[in-house]
Amino acid sequence: GQQLNQSPQSMFIQEGEDVSMNCTSSSIFNTWLWYKQEPGEGPVLLIALYKAGELTSNGRLTAQFGITRKDSFLNISASIPSDVGIYFCAGLRGNQFYFGTGTSLTVIP
Amino acid sequence: NAGVTQTPKFQVLKTGQSMTLQCAQDMNHNSMYWYRQDPGMGLRLIYYSASEGTTDKGEVPNGYNVSRLNKREFSLRLESAAPSQTSVYFCASRGLAGLEQFFGPGTRLTVL
Numbered sequence: 001g002q003q004l005n006q007s008p009q010s011m012f013i014q015e016g017e018d019v020s021m022n023c024t025s026s027s028i029f030n031t032w033l034w035y036k037q038e039p040g041e042g043p044v045l046l047i048a049l050y051k052a053g054e055l056t057s058n059g060r061l062t063a064q065f066g067i068t069r070k071d072s073f074l075n076i077s078a079s080i081p082s083d084v085g086i087y088f089c090a091g092l093r094g095n096q097f098y099f100g101t102g103t104s105l106t107v108i109p
Numbered sequence: 110n111a112g113v114t115q116t117p118k119f120q121v122l123k124t125g126q127s128m129t130l131q132c133a134q135d136m137n138h139n140s141m142y143w144y145r146q147d148p149g150m151g152l153r154l155i156y157y158s159a160s161e162g163t164t165d166k167g168e169v170p171n172g173y174n175v176s177r178l179n180k181r182e183f184s185l186r187l188e189s190a191a192p193s194q195t196s197v198y199f200c201a202s203r204g205l206a207g208l209e210q211f212f213g214p215g216t217r218l219t220v221l
Contacts (some may be wrong), residue, residue: 004151031208042113042199042212043152088151095140095159096167097210099151 004089004100012106019076021087021103029091029098032065032072037102038085046087047074079107111135113213115200121219122190130185130216132200140203141183142210143167143175145196152199158183190220 006023013019023032031050035043047058049065049072056063062075072089084107089100116131134141139160144152144167154167158177172194174186183202187194197217201210 006151009149033208040214042201042215043210044212045209048208092208095157095165096154097142098168099144099153101149101151 006100010104022073023089023100024071028069031092033090034074035088036085081107115213119217133182134202138202139205142201143185144199192220195220
């Protein structure tokens with residue numbers, strides 16, 4: 001089935017550092033989304049991207065929709081302890097969302 | 110508003126037992142989804158319902174059945190549970206024009 005590849009799989013960073021993660025697919029999506037999941041909870045939408053090349057920010061988070069429409073990137077600036085969690089990318093095709101494998105982020109105070 | 114609710118939160122089954130996972134949303138959303146989440150696999154779509162009265166298979170439908178009882182409720186049934194169905198199950202809903210899926214808190218299922 002369709003699987004989006006995320007990298008890195010996990011990250012351990014110091015508080016205050018910037019974070020970058022990406023998501024790639026073998027096929028095109030017209031919409032990319034980024035979610036965050038905290039332990040014991042369901043994923044929560046962070047950012048949605050609607051067209052190729054789009055760059056969108058939400059506070060300290062910035063995401064980009066790749067020009068090829070086969071990839072997307074998420075950056076978190078000046079990380080803080082509450083950024084801890086698993087970040088998932090997702091592509092939307094028709095009515096179906098296809099999720100990436102996740103990037104686990106640990107922030108060391 | 111409660112958003113998306115799921116019951117039960119935890120369940121342990123023996124191989125071969127059956128059970129139904131319940132999901133309800135109070136946001137008047139048209140589309141509802143069932144996912145399973147396994148370590149290192151992300152979320153995989155089991156079934157979805159684009160509107161009341163319709164259901165479609167997702168990526169991993171084998172061993173599951175669903176019912177869209179009405180606009181609010183979408184249930185997932187395991188007829189004969191297998192250890193491979195040990196997972197965390199999430200229900201989600203989405204409005205007609207919106208992109209955002211709202212997820213429930215999940216059901217943690219263990220099949221022995």
